[in-house]
Amino acid sequence: MKLFDSHAHLDDEQFDEDRKEVIDKIINSNVKRIVNVGADIKTSESSIKLAQQYEFIYAAIGIHPHDVSNCKLSDIEYLKELAANEKVVAIGEIGLDYYYDHSPRDVQRNWFARQIELSEELKLPFIVHSRDASEETHDIIKANKKKSAFVLHCFGQSLEMAKKYIDMDGYISFAGPVTYKKSVKLREIIKNIPKDRILIETDCPYLSPEPKRGKRNDPTNVEFIAKTLASELNISTDKLAEITFDNASRFFSI
């Protein structure tokens, strides 16, 4: 089996004490590719650093809605410079978070749109974080996206929204919450969207899937997400792993 974790934060401080051990464990697992995702300038840099150290790790760079309040135009220029690195495969994570509202909403909308423009300019796909802002996330993508592919990471919206994103060339990525007992509606979505638009991710160190819930998450747990999706689709976990590996490789042009 070959698994692709399309969204991880291995540079997070929760891995500072044993990052090497965790990565050794991944090397000996079924996880064969990982995209490590930045959320500000510092973590965009550390994502690239990790990607340069390990052949199977790739980097996404961008500024998360939590951190856009201090964003400057020069940051966009700097992201452009960082994107010249050959291991950078996406812009992200970018988007809207109206649950925490760490940045004013108009500022979030502005930098989300600007970073979509950046992805178009650089011909890279973009990774979307969206919480309690589904309509506006959709509208901003619709107004600003031209050719870039995009993925709704850790999808938690409705089937109707999933279909709208797919109609705009979007992908839908499932994380730990899809394994939770109460996520019946989320699991229903899997059967009702095309298989070639599904990605899987851990979003580690956050959001551990069942049966690891409550513990620190790491990319090897992506297998539990694969198992859940496979059982919903009535296919083998091997087959689901293969489909999502191919989807992510196509999405990130790896």
Ligand SMILES: [Zn+2]
């Ligand atoms: Zn994330």
